[in-house]
Amino acid sequence: MSGHVLFVPSTNLMGRGCLAEVGPFIKDIGKKKALVVTDKFLMKSGIADRVISVLKEAEIDYVVYDDVKPNPSTSTVYTGVDIYKENQCELLVSIGGGSPQDTAKAIGLYITNGGDIRDYEGVNKTKNKSVPIVAINTTAGTSSEFTINYVITDEERSVKMVMVDKNSLVTISVNDPELMIGKPADLTAATGMDALTHAIEAIVTPGAYTVTDAMALSAVEIIFNYLPRAVKDGHDIEAREQMAYVMFLGGVAFNNAGLGFVHAMAHQLGGMYDLPHGVCNAMLLPIVEQENAKRNPVKFRAIAKAIGIEVADKTDEQCADAVIEAIKGLSKEVGIPSVLSELGVNEVNLDKLAENALLDACAPGNPFQPTKEEVIEMFKEII
Numbered sequence: 614m615s616g617h618v619l620f621v622p623s624t625n626l627m628g629r630g631c632l633a634e635v636g637p638f639i640k641d642i643g644k645k646k647a648l649v650v651t652d653k654f655l656m657k658s659g660i661a662d663r664v665i666s667v668l669k670e671a672e673i674d675y676v677v678y679d680d681v682k683p684n685p686s687t688s689t690v691y692t693g694v695d696i697y698k699e700n701q702c703e704l705l706v707s708i709g710g711g712s713p714q715d716t717a718k719a720i721g722l723y724i725t726n727g728g729d730i731r732d733y734e735g736v737n738k739t740k741n742k743s744v745p746i747v748a749i750n751t752t753a754g755t756s757s758e759f760t761i762n763y764v765i766t767d768e769e770r771s772v773k774m775v776m777v778d779k780n781s782l783v784t785i786s787v788n789d790p791e792l793m794i795g796k797p798a799d800l801t802a803a804t805g806m807d808a809l810t811h812a813i814e815a816i817v818t819p820g821a822y823t824v825t826d827a828m829a830l831s832a833v834e835i836i837f838n839y840l841p842r843a844v845k846d847g848h849d850i851e852a853r854e855q856m857a858y859v860m861f862l863g864g865v866a867f868n869n870a871g872l873g874f875v876h877a878m879a880h881q882l883g884g885m886y887d888l889p890h891g892v893c894n895a896m897l898l899p900i901v902e903q904e905n906a907k908r909n910p911v912k913f914r915a916i917a918k919a920i921g922i923e924v925a926d927k928t929d930e931q932c933a934d935a936v937i938e939a940i941k942g943l944s945k946e947v948g949i950p951s952v953l954s955e956l957g958v959n960e961v962n963l964d965k966l967a968e969n970a971l972l973d974a975c976a977p978g979n980p981f982q983p984t985k986e987e988v989i990e991m992f993k994e995i996i
Contacts, residue, residue, distance in 0.1 A: 623785075624759070626757070722781055756808065788858075812832040970988050
């Protein structure tokens with residue numbers, strides 16, 4: 614196929630206070646009862662209550678499933694499916710970062726497709742569209758609310774299953790930076806570096822094209838300008854709002870261009886050692902891009918320009934080196950660990966990590982396909 618398809622939710626609310634405006638859009642879906650998918654923290658902190666009050670105002674009945682944990686598993690999904698069916702729900706409202714969003718997408722597809730959730734691993738494995746999903750995002754990074762990707766851990770294999778499925782696209786996305794105010798610095802840093810990884814991988818992948826490049830390069834520029842501010846002051850509403858816009862830009866970019874080996878490797882660390890996805894991406898990003906730059910340095914000139922590096926007197930290779938140093942500098946500035954031992958992981962199964970990374974759904978999007986030995990060498994850099 615020589616043309617391009619741009620997958621994006623049909624309705625997207627963004628900017629300060631937009632949560633208050635979503636009620637009529639939910640009403641327009643024409644469904645009466647929602648399963649609210651979220652986690653215990655968001656219920657306790659009162660953020661979920663703000664969404665629930667919008668549902669009440671829109672006269673939508675609801676039941677809450679708040680048992681989603683980071684790196685959601687197949688059992689998390691099946692429990693949600695049971696609650697949805699028992700309560701005769703008709704739509705899903707997800708509140709949170711990537712974990713509640715991914716869980717809701719998996720529940721939504723399972724309701725309309727059935728079978729075994731593990732059979733959904735890979736690209737476009739389902740026949741039917743998900744039930745309607747209203748995705749209300751509370752962190753600035755994963756972009757799960759915009760994309761056709763979701764990730765569920767198969768507990769039996771300790772593998773993060775990557776599902777890329779156009780049937781999982783949500784109906785309405787909501788990114789209100791007021792819901793992101795006061796989030797902890799480490800979460801802000803991790804999700805922000807996740808967003809940077811999305812943008813950079815979307816630029817270097819062979820699947821990139823003019824539209825995705827424009828979005829991803831804009832995301833890179835905003836992240837370098839505003840992520841340190843959002844980490845430093847959790848109540849900086851301007852920085853929070855800019856990071857919320859980044860998610861749309863980077864999310865739509867990678868949703869349509871693809872990802873690469875940073876994600877392929879990070880998924881394995883998350884699946885086997887239950888580590889935060891954004892932190893794994895941030896640690897691996899300069900290592901993988903260093904290898905990508907050896908094969909395709911030309912893409913790094915545009916990234917360097919977006920970061921604000923003077924490129925006129927530099928070769929493509931020098932631009933790539935400057936980009937990799939800038940990524941390392943940003944990671945350090947926002948407090949990302951540089952080795953796994955800082956996360957309490959002192960021994961890893963390099964063989965299994967590398968094997969699973971090569972099978973990951975994001976792997977084919979990388980500018981080159983490394984050997985198993987090369988993947989092991991890259992993993993060794995963060996041990």
